[in-house]
Amino acid sequence: MRLTLCIHTSAKSPWLYLLKNGLPFAEAMDDNRDPMNGPTLSQMAEGMLQDAGAVVRDLTDMLVDIGPGRLSAVRAGVSFANALSFGLKIPLTPVNASGTLGMQASLATGLPALVIHKSAAGAAYVGRYQGGELQSLRYGPLSEALAKSAEGLTQAALVGQEADVPGITFSDGGPDIITAATFAAVLAAGPTFTSDPIQPITEQSEVIDG
Amino acid sequence: MHEPNSLILGIESSCDDTAVALVARDGTVAAALTQSQAEIHAQYGGVYPELASRAHAAEIIPTIRQTLAQIDAGPEHVRAIAVTRGPGLIGPLLVGLNAAEGLGLGWSKPVVGVNHLRGHLRSAELDGGNITYPAIVLLASGGHTLMAYMADAKSVEILGGTRDDSVGEAYDKVARMLGLGYPGGPAVDKLAKTGAPDITFPRPMIREGLEFSFSGLKSAVARLVEREPDVDKPTVAASFVASAMDVLAAKCARALAEREAASLVVVGGVSASPQLRERTADVCAAAGVDLALPSLKWSTDNGAMIALAGWDYLDMGLAPHLKPATRLSIEQF
Ligand SMILES: [Zn+2]
Numbered sequence: 245m246r247l248t249l250c251i252h253t254s255a256k257s258p259w260l261y262l263l264k265n266g267l268p269f270a271e272a273m274d275d276n277r278d279p280m281n282g283p284t285l286s287q288m289a290e291g292m293l294q295d296a297g298a299v300v301r302d303l304t305d306m307l308v309d310i311g312p313g314r315l316s317a318v319r320a321g322v323s324f325a326n327a328l329s330f331g332l333k334i335p336l337t338p339v340n341a342s343g344t345l346g347m348q349a350s351l352a353t354g355l356p357a358l359v360i361h362k363s364a365a366g367a368a369y370v371g372r373y374q375g376g377e378l379q380s381l382r383y384g385p386l387s388e389a390l391a392k393s394a395e396g397l398t399q400a401a402l403v404g405q406e407a408d409v410p411g412i413t414f415s416d417g418g419p420d421i422i423t424a425a426t427f428a429a430v431l432a433a434g435p436t437f438t439s440d441p442i443q444p445i446t447e448q449s450e451v452i453d454g
Numbered sequence: 455m456h457e458p459n460s461l462i463l464g465i466e467s468s469c470d471d472t473a474v475a476l477v478a479r480d481g482t483v484a485a486a487l488t489q490s491q492a493e494i495h496a497q498y499g500g501v502y503p504e505l506a507s508r509a510h511a512a513e514i515i516p517t518i519r520q521t522l523a524q525i526d527a528g529p530e531h532v533r534a535i536a537v538t539r540g541p542g543l544i545g546p547l548l549v550g551l552n553a554a555e556g557l558g559l560g561w562s563k564p565v566v567g568v569n570h571l572r573g574h575l576r577s578a579e580l581d582g583g584n585i586t587y588p589a590i591v592l593l594a595s596g597g598h599t600l601m602a603y604m605a606d607a608k609s610v611e612i613l614g615g616t617r618d619d620s621v622g623e624a625y626d627k628v629a630r631m632l633g634l635g636y637p638g639g640p641a642v643d644k645l646a647k648t649g650a651p652d653i654t655f656p657r658p659m660i661r662e663g664l665e666f667s668f669s670g671l672k673s674a675v676a677r678l679v680e681r682e683p684d685v686d687k688p689t690v691a692a693s694f695v696a697s698a699m700d701v702l703a704a705k706c707a708r709a710l711a712e713r714e715a716a717s718l719v720v721v722g723g724v725s726a727s728p729q730l731r732e733r734t735a736d737v738c739a740a741a742g743v744d745l746a747l748p749s750l751k752w753s754t755d756n757g758a759m760i761a762l763a764g765w766d767y768l769d770m771g772l773a774p775h776l777k778p779a780t781r782l783s784i785e786q787f
Pocket of ligand 1: 570574595597722723754755
């Protein structure tokens with residue numbers, strides 16, 4: 245049996261999903277308003293596994309959403325994932341939230357896709373994808389990051405939130421959040437496992453000062 | 455070879471060092487590794503929290519792996535994982551706590567969240583060190599400066615903290631004024647040894663109580679350097695260190711006079727200062743008490759002190775919530 249632990253980090257605090265033989269099977273969410281007082285990831289994972297009639301050593305592999313998302317949730321989720329994968333000696337695959345949603349949108353619509361992830365203080369990550377490939381990932385004030393990412397486009401699929409850029413017609417790019425189904429799709433597509441500790445996406449974007 | 459369950463794996467990531475160690479119940483350090491981020495932060499003249507978080511995220515698993523490899527240890531040797539839960543920077547703490555949790559879950563080992571300051575207290579008992587109680591404690595580092603009283607190994611009563619800067623901060627800022635880079639402590643001490651303390655800087659609060667204040671001293675150095683850019687740097691360093699040491703020594707002597715104690719414990723990054731070691735030795739000789747100091751390598755932040763404090767938490771059955779506590783008093787666990 246293949247039992248895959250998936251860690252979603254785009255919310256205030258991480259959520260967990262369990263895939264059994266590639267299909268969504270169980271989940272655990274922290275609905276505490278204050279992430280500093282909610283359950284820890286171990287507590288959530290243990291509870292979810294117990295409800296699913298499994299133990300931690302039954303896990304065969306892991307996927308982790310490396311963002312962009314909430315900075316602290318991404319850091320927490322990725323650190324936890326790296327350590328659990330090291331401790332259990334099971335493979336871990338990074339899932340780029342912006343990339344996965346953007347590639348899905350660009351493949352589904354046949355258009356370039358822009359994916360917006362709002363961050364703190366009016367800043368945002370904006371990813372641009374075409375035909376399943378990343379063209380750019382920028383971080384900065386939303387309007388600037390969006391304008392820079394949209395340069396040269398007249399039509400695009402938009403994921404994440406409504407936006408207005410003069411001269412561009414946007415169409416709906418579909419889901420704006422990684423779900424258990426997204427993780428299942430990544431797993432079905434054949435994930436790229438890594439043996440090195442993986443890094444949050446915050447460490448990889450082009451920063452626009454503002 | 456080590457017995458099963460005979461070591462605690464300690465993880466420290468509250469500031470700018472990613473540190474891991476394996477420590478036995480008696481304080482023997484079986485393995486330890488610290489990845490310093492000093493180079494990363496040097497250009498900012500202090501710790502840049504965002505970059506610290508990134509570096510911890512990148513280094514923590516390799517540091518754990520290499521520490522285990524030093525003595526060919528595996529999960530079977532580990533009784534528990536102890537990790538700094540605070541005080542410190544939120545991002546770095548999150549990385550350490552979540553890594554500890556993931557590892558604890560994977561290995562089926564308990565994870566204990568430790569107060570970093572309690573770790574510093576125990577640093578004086580690593581590798582054969584011993585504290586006799588009751589004790590007066592001076593904790594002096596980049597983040598903290600305080601005097602405390604310990605009736606026994608577990609109870610801590612704060613006698614005085616700092617009203618503004620820590621002494622370590624003052625050192626770092628003076629180092630920057632003198633162009634000595636970051637971290638500034640060792641560089642200032644070294645330069646001070648080549649000069650004479652001919653400038654009289656203020657000795658804030660030296661005559662009153664057990665509280666500290668270092669911003670006035672720091673500002674006095676800044677004003678002088680601004681007014682006389684060509685001032686002799688070794689003289690400035692020596693004079694600054696003399697002021698800081700006079701204050702620290704006076705507070706230690708006063709605390710020993712006010713409270714019945716068998717020893718003075720000096721811990722924290724500034725306890726690596728040769729000048730502070732000499733001065734506190736004099737204070738202890740005069741007061742007729744023991745001096746307990748960590749060895750130089752356990753003076754600055756390290757994983758071993760967190761592991762040894764972790765043993766205490768296990769003994770006492772303490773299991774604080776494993777979420778970052780950015781502000782935490784030394785009186786808390
Ligand atoms: Zn410290």
